[in-house]
Amino acid sequence: MTILLSTVILVLLFVVLVYVAHASELAMVLNGEDKDTTKASRRNGYASLLFLIGFFVAVAWSCKEYLPALLPKSASLHGVETDRLYNEGMILMFLVFILTHIALFWFAYRYNESNNKVAYFYPHNNKLEAIWTIIPALVLVAMAVTGMRVWFDIFDVSKRDTKNMMVLEVTAKQFQWTVRYSGKDNAFGERIIDKEHVSPENELGINWKDAKSHDDFFADKIYLVKNKPVLVKLGAQDVLHSFFLPHFRVKLDCVPGLPTQFYFVPTLTTKEMQEYLSTQPWWQQVNPETGKQKWETFKYELACTEICGRSHYGMQKDVVVVEQKEYDEWMNKQDSYYKTVVQPTLVGNNNIPADKVQALN
Ligand SMILES: [Cu+2]
Numbered sequence: 001m002t003i004l005l006s007t008v009i010l011v012l013l014f015v016v017l018v019y020v021a022h023a024s025e026l027a028m029v030l031n032g033e034d035k036d037t038t039k040a041s042r043r044n045g046y047a048s049l050l051f052l053i054g055f056f057v058a059v060a061w062s063c064k065e066y067l068p069a070l071l072p073k074s075a076s077l078h079g080v081e082t083d084r085l086y087n088e089g090m091i092l093m094f095l096v097f098i099l100t101h102i103a104l105f106w107f108a109y110r111y112n113e114s115n116n117k118v119a120y121f122y123p124h125n126n127k128l129e130a131i132w133t134i135i136p137a138l139v140l141v142a143m144a145v146t147g148m149r150v151w152f153d154i155f156d157v158s159k160r161d162t163k164n165m166m167v168l169e170v171t172a173k174q175f176q177w178t179v180r181y182s183g184k185d186n187a188f189g190e191r192i193i194d195k196e197h198v199s200p201e202n203e204l205g206i207n208w209k210d211a212k213s214h215d216d217f218f219a220d221k222i223y224l225v226k227n228k229p230v231l232v233k234l235g236a237q238d239v240l241h242s243f244f245l246p247h248f249r250v251k252l253d254c255v256p257g258l259p260t261q262f263y264f265v266p267t268l269t270t271k272e273m274q275e276y277l278s279t280q281p282w283w284q285q286v287n288p289e290t291g292k293q294k295w296e297t298f299k300y301e302l303a304c305t306e307i308c309g310r311s312h313y314g315m316q317k318d319v320v321v322v323e324q325k326e327y328d329e330w331m332n333k334q335d336s337y338y339k340t341v342v343q344p345t346l347v348g349n350n351n352i353p354a355d356k357v358q359a360l361n
Contacts, residue, residue: 038113045112052105056098068282071246075273075300075321077265079249081150089143157231157263165229165263168222171204172234172241172254175311177302178204179219182212183336189213201341203237208342217334222302222319224266225327234260242306245319247273253306266321273321274298 028040074080111117153159169180169188182188190210191197197205206213224230234243236254243262244251252262268276277283277295284293304315322330 036115038115041113045109048105048108052101052109055101055105068280072273072277072280072283074247074249075266075268076248076250077267078150078154079264081153082249085147085150088146092139092143154263157261160263161229162231165231166225167231167233169233170235170243170254171237172243172304172308172315173203173237174239174309175304175315177304177315177317179222179317180204181217181219181331181334183215183217184331185212185215187212189216189338208338214338215336216338217336219334220317222317223327223330224319224321225324226266226269226272226321228324229263229265232262232264234262239308240306241304241308241315244303244305245300246303247300247319251305269321269323270298270300273300 074083167182167186167188169182171178171180180188189212190207191205192207193205197207202208206216208214232243232250232252234252234254236256238256240256241254242251243254245264248264248266250262250264252260254260274295277298278293280295283295283298286292287294287297290297300319300321302317302319304312306312308315
């Protein structure tokens with residue numbers, strides 16, 4: 001109702017403005033002002049100046065209001081670099097934005113039409129052309145080069161400490177994430193994608209004859225260890241999805257038929273991040289739904305960031321970063337999928353699932 005009323009009021013205001021403008025035009029014709037446009041030009045000049053000031057006040061207000069609501073500081077090692085690039089780019093663009101807008105509206109005010117001013121004919125200047133072509137080109141090249149350096153640094157896994165890292169296999173499908181851990185042996189069971197291995201009970205096509213698969217487990221939350229490198233191996237079973245951990249500045253597409261991977265190091269446990277956020281005014285606000293301050297319910301989150309279908313928004317998972325000790329405790333509680341689900345259905349030693357045995361009889 002409020003929305004309807006405000007819309008009606010806005011429309012009526014607009015109609016009133018149109019009529020006022022029309023009436024003042026008629027008044028100008030009556031006063032003979034329509035032949036001399038300098039007065040109208042001056043008015044437009046002042047209006048431009050007023051708009052410039054009002055616009056900058058609005059920009060400053062929205063920065064103050066919404067900047068604190070952006071993502072908090074990075075919780076991963078490489079994220080610090082990503083943030084630096086992002087901030088440098090934003091500062092540069094903001095400067096250009098301010099300067100061009102001042103030029104646009106100030107010029108409209110300063111050089112409005114006047115009877116004793118004659119327009120200066122200034123068709124071309126090679127020096128100016130060169131300046132505003134070369135400087136932006138150099139700036140853009142510098143940005144691209146620094147960006148690529150960070151990109152290669154993030155994606156060149158060969159430079160990393162691969163022995164000490166945790167490997168995680170994440171497979172996306174409409175509309176869920178399957179997260180496989182390699183268990184205590186730190187090695188995944190082999191996957192074979194063919195008719196024999198892939199079934200509704202074994203969508204990933206894990207070869208259960210491979211002993212390495214016997215301690216693999218599926219987790220409903222992603223547990224990571226502080227300062228322990230993680231290599232996430234990504235895949236998709238149907239359409240494009242995208243693996244996005246905003247707080248760690250991790251984002252990579254999951255492509256059917258094309259394995260991708262991302263290496264990163266979490267640097268803040270969930271608790272440490274909450275402690276940090278509890279000092280931030282925006283996060284101290286009380287959420288009316290929970291009655292708690294926002295930082296108290298903060299969670300790291302995995303989200304799909306590729307529109308992948310109707311329930312795309314539901315493709316989320318909690319991510320928890322803990323110290324090694326707490327991680328070990330959690331891992332010990334996880335049940336191996338093979339032992340709890342697959343093994344009980346196997347008959348004898350020939351690895352034939354029970355339902356298939358019945359079918360043979
Ligand atoms: Cu998705």
